[in-house]
Amino acid sequence: MTTKKTLKIHEIVKYPDPVLKRICAPITVFDDALRTLVAEMFESMYVAQGIGLAAPQIAIPQRLTVIDVSFKKNPKDKLVLINPEVIERRGSQVEEEGCLSLPEIREKIKRDAWVKVRAQNAYGEWFEVEGEELLARAMLHEIDHLNGVLFIDLISRLKRELVLRKIKKMQKNGEW
Ligand code: NI
Numbered sequence: 001m002t003t004k005k006t007l008k009i010h011e012i013v014k015y016p017d018p019v020l021k022r023i024c025a026p027i028t029v030f031d032d033a034l035r036t037l038v039a040e041m042f043e044s045m046y047v048a049q050g051i052g053l054a055a056p057q058i059a060i061p062q063r064l065t066v067i068d069v070s071f072k073k074n075p076k077d078k079l080v081l082i083n084p085e086v087i088e089r090r091g092s093q094v095e096e097e098g099c100l101s102l103p104e105i106r107e108k109i110k111r112d113a114w115v116k117v118r119a120q121n122a123y124g125e126w127f128e129v130e131g132e133e134l135l136a137r138a139m140l141h142e143i144d145h146l147n148g149v150l151f152i153d154l155i156s157r158l159k160r161e162l163v164l165r166k167i168k169k170m171q172k173n174g175e176w
Helices: 032-047 133-144 158-170
Strands: 052-054 062-069 079-091 093-097 108-112 114-120 126-132
Touching: 032 052, 032 062, 052 126, 052 133, 079 133, 093 114, 093 133, 108 133, 114 133, 126 133
Parallel strands: none
Antiparallel strands: 052 062, 062 079, 079 114, 093 108, 114 126
8 A cells, every 4th residue: 555645735925925036045955855845846836727836936935946838748848947047048939928926917028939958856966958939938937936037027117017007906806
């Protein structure tokens, strides 16, 4: 008989929680506790219907993100990026983007069309991953989170004011 450990589902922090503005600290310890956290982050992301989640979004200001652009359809798409850096970038793409910390907000964001990222896995081993289109976008969005940057920081001031007004209205109505 086997027992499956129940993973903790973390609550996702919403804008304007200050943890989302933090420059996150590098991860230096690659132990079982970290690997459990990674598993919990995937589960928390799936429960929230997301394809990417960064540790500051669960109030942990450390350089860790999980991504699954296929949303459970292809196990090979499960990606753990620890201490990630973009080392090459090419082209540009403009697509609508959302964020679990900014529910119901969607804006067109210009991103690199292709990126190569260097990161560590949950065992501390360095690897490189290349991605285009949605994967490039997801990696760039999540790496931004580790530097305290949200996608609404990348839109025009006018559009941002409209978004902030919408958020205020939702907060007032108890919908945020
Ligand atoms: Ni996000």
